[in-house]
Amino acid sequence: MWKKELKKSFSDLSQLFDFLEISKKQKSLFLEKSSFPLLLPYRLAQKIKKRSIDDPLLLQFVPSKKEKIEKKGFTLDPLQEKSCCTGRVLRKYPKRALLLASFFCGMHCRFCFRRHFSPPSSSLEEAVEELRKDKTISEVILSGGDPLSLSNQELKKLLQSLEDIPHIERLRIHTRMFIAAPERVDEDFLLLLRELKKPLYFVLHINHPHELGEDLFLSLKKILLLGHPILTQSVLLRRVNDNLQTLTTLFETLINQRILPYYLHKLDPCAGTSHFATTPLIEKKCLLELKNQLPGYGYPKFVQEIAGKKSKQPLVLRNCPRIK
Ligand code: SF4
Structure with a gap:
């Protein structure tokens, strides 16, 4: 069912523009071809306002000509992941390892810091073996x-083989797939979650309230009822969500669904994404005011990932410019 839903995604810009009733003049602002091609799930395309090129979902997924801007500091591998990657395993922080479980996504987000990433040729089995050997890893x-994007069968096999490693105490899944297709939470998926013995956390990537909806909440509720906590991470993006009202609505709606905002990330400086960068002044304004709007448990940590650091770095607001 969810695979059928993903097949309805837009990968052809002309078809998408016809669907969105975008004019010829408006079309000229976008890139017809990109090495990181258009991939927009039908669920999200339906939520984009017709004839609007400022829509926050359109801006996140449709390739703009601004991606051609070359800006100092914006690089192909902004987090220098190549240097900490062995096959499919990335070791950035002590005790935790990142496993690149799949190289496919349910959507192509234009600001993605892995948009230039070249997938290694090693297998999942090799990655699991590597994690088995490294006894320092607990998550x-x-x-x-x-x-x-893995099938339930592939996922079950992977999760079970990780659970079988004694020193691995917890698992975590970072995903944006439920936003593309809430149908991803199907019976077989719930069954495999039910069979897990070790704690599994979900971290959903969500940037704008328009990505939410009753269909998504219904699916997430099924996961919550099984006792798996759901957290979120968002990226602060220029013209998409860099205003108090959008962020307040996003985080309040999430906590009303028992989902906890975990991180709000500063944009990683990846080549082709500089038009999404926010200014320190906007960051400070949003963040300070947001703090007054939300209960402490609903206020995400504003962080930046810096290559080589042993954890995400909190952004200190007192170092930002003064708000007049
Ligand atoms: S942000 Fe996540 S879902 Fe989007 S393209 Fe990157 S890896 Fe895929």
């Missing part, structure tokens, strides 16, 4: 691509 984070 494995399934990332990608999107780990939930």
Whole structure:
């Protein structure tokens, strides 16, 4: 069912523009071809306002000509992941390892810091063996691509083989797949979750309230009822969500669904994404005011990932410019 839903995604820009009733003049602002091609799930395309090129979902997924801007500091591998990657295993932080479970996503987000990533040729079995040998690892984070682009069968095999490693105490899945297709939470998926013995956390990537909806909440509720905590991470993106009202609505809606906002990331400086970068002044304004709007448990940590650091770095607001 969810695979059928993903097949309805838009990968052809002309077809998408016809669907969105975008004019010829408006079309000229977008890139017809990109090495990181258009991939927009039908569920999200339906939520984009017709004839609007400022829509926050359109801006996240449709390739803009601004991606051609070359800006100092914006590089192909901003987090220098190549240097900490062995096959499909990335070791950035002590005790935790990232496993690149899949190289496919349910959507192509234009700001993605792995948009230039070249997938290694090693297998999942090799990655599991590597994690088995490294006894310092107590938590494995399934990332990608999107780990939930694996079939239930593949996922079950992977999760069970990780659970069988005694020193691995917890698992985590980072995903955006439920936003593309809430149908991903199907009976077989719930069954495999029910069979797990070790704690499994979900971290959903969500940037804008328009990505939410009753269909998504219904699916997530099924996961919550099984006792698997759901957290979120978001990226602060220029013109998409860099205003107080959008962020407040996003995080309040999430906590009303028992989902906890975990991280709000500063954009990683990846080549082709500089038009999404926010200014320190906007960051400070949003963040300070947001703090007054939300209960402490609903206020995400504002962080930046810096290559070589042993954890995500909190952004200190007092170092930002003064708000007049
Ligand atoms: S779903 Fe995640 S990994 Fe895939 S393109 Fe979007 S941000 Fe990147």
